[in-house]
Amino acid sequence: MQDVAIVGVGCTPVGEPWDKSLREIAVDSTWNALDDAGTDEVDGLVVGNMSSGNFIDQESLGSLIADYGGLGNISAFKVEGACGSAGAAFKAGVMAVASGYHDVVCVTGVEKMTDVVGNSATKILANACDREYEAIHGVTFVGLNAMIMKRYMHDYKVTREQISTFPVNSHKNGVKNPNAMFRREISLDTVLNSPMVADPLTVMDCAPICDGAASVILTTRERAREFTDTPVFIKGCSVKVDTIGVHDRATVTSMAATKAAAKDAFAQAKMEPKDIQTAELHDAFSIMGVIGLEDLGFVAAGKGAKFAADGEIAIGGKLPCCTMGGLKARGHPVGATGVYQIVELAKNIRGDGVIDVENGIAQNIGGTGSTVSVAILGRDD
Template identity: 40%
Template sequence: MRVSIVGAGMTSVAEHWSRSLRELAAEAGKAALADAGLSTADALYVGNAYGATFNHQTQLGSLIADEMQLKGIEAFSCEAGEASGGVALRCGYLAVASGMVRTALVIGVEKATDIVGPARVSARSVSLDADMEGINGATPTAMAGMVMRRYMDEYGVDLGSFEGFSINAHRNGAVNPLAMYRNRMREGAFVKAPMIADPVSLFDGAPDGDGAAAIVLTRSDVAEDLAPQPVRILSSAVKTDRFMLQDREDPLWLEAVADSASTALANADIAREEVDLLEIHDAFTILTALSLEAMGYSERGRGWSWAQSGGAKIARDAELPLSTFGGHKSRGNPAGASGIYQAVEAVLQLRGGAGANQAPGAKTALIQNMAGLGSTVVTHILRG
């Protein structure tokens, strides 16, 4: 059974101090159902990374179904760290493709900002290996810092070479009314920013944000009757790598990014050149560079070259539109919801309904969600 997206909705990404996890999820879920012209769905799959540690809350499927008054439906959450949104989409895709579920609502939600400082750092670090990394005081940002330093050392690349990725993200986020940080980034500011885990700085790592995004999936053969512009899911692929960075033969090669993208392209039966826009896991600029290399968009050690000239080649109207609504850096990073934000943003692009964020003429989008520096990677290819 082929699968299409017939509804999409999302909240702003912000510090939503006056709103709870369930309220954010319900707002996005209702918006997606309304967009599809539906009042209910047969199943609800929730992508969330840190409900247990940020919010002391599990069993989000039933919680959110209840909040939305979808009494009795199949509902549960899918967890794979920051790739939770991506695997929830995968779960919805499998359910509809199998013929077991006719209409699936997939919601990604994260409520990060109710805890602050070291408590939030602890709550986020549970996605690392607790026995070997976490116990030694490692954090996800520190792991990214170590990969970035090694990359700069091995390939002789300076810090400023990554700047264009952040400039591009903020250029796009500045015109997205739902983005968390809508400021533009000046050239030269990146290399002067305060360090969090050097060489990863405040202007490099994505900010934690609260938010929810949702999509509605159904069989492609009935999608045309529901929505004027259904978006087809051409393929879906989840791959994993060695869990810890230290155990990978080459920590500068994101094997699961390469596997997941090549499998998705092969299953969609398209060439990489047919992809019109990319939403990838740009939570740190080094991940953008390494992902572009692993997907074959540049040779090893040259992924940063896409950031040259303020990211001119990755702008919305350029060769390879990237992070078109601001990406993790400017739209904000609602961890386990980020994969569904990517899906909603891609749907708007492929419908031609992205407003000021529109990438002209985009027909095919590749979205990729990642956890733990590539230990879980989810790729979907969408076509309008």
């Protein structure tokens, strides 16, 4: 297996671009990454997307983006893993290069969610859970996460105030990200007093519905410096799954798929949690960020909320998290999120981000933990 490097990154601003279609933002992102890598040729394209068929009535995204991007008769296909689609697509791209099947691969995550009204978006997102045993009874995705948060608060005697420091941190970091949907700070009181969506989750505990696309260019170690003087290497990358239904798990306050993917990625990287300098966590809901800290091994079970409340996830803390706004402030265009995380992590590592680090980890969750990817990136050894 060959070592794989990121040699180009690009993305579009997250928001509600009414004047642009899915194909347009995907092509913009793809060419931003190609320009960053200083090339106009790839021999493979992997597209991460959750539900283009439902959101915009369009499938066959591999062909669509390769066609309108002028990439020619290359290998191109879509990978789906609910909200973890982009992380899974990144893993597929890494495997394509590491195996020797491809030389230069573009991974593009894209989602256009705002072309449908809110109720339709809620129904589409519920497809990430067990449709026959969860969604059919009327539970929403927010509702499932609210139940997880309630159980966590009960089991570990944790307060809403502690958990809801996560969006406060993300919004503070999003201010300096020109691609973030929400570039303004919020207070803890704002989070707690915002409208209730599903008790105990308020509007400000939840990532927004939005559009966006993000891309990375991958190649081998041997070719990396043909494209850039600052390649970022994939030290470990894993995707694992768990039961699709929350009700079938031994516990709802921990995600077995995150633990399994983290164990695999750390083993590949020959690293431990204590070696990691920054983390891009899947903070679609405040509680997901807290549980992510624990499942990735940074703190013990039940200690994630206090770690966040004590300021340790802030830039300047022990483990800066969601340094460019995370899902809450940058936004969560579901099928693109995992690649946005990789783009932001790579920029921090190569020196044009918001912090200076040598390595970092990204966690992308599909569903309520049914599909999870974990990637560890770093500078050359």
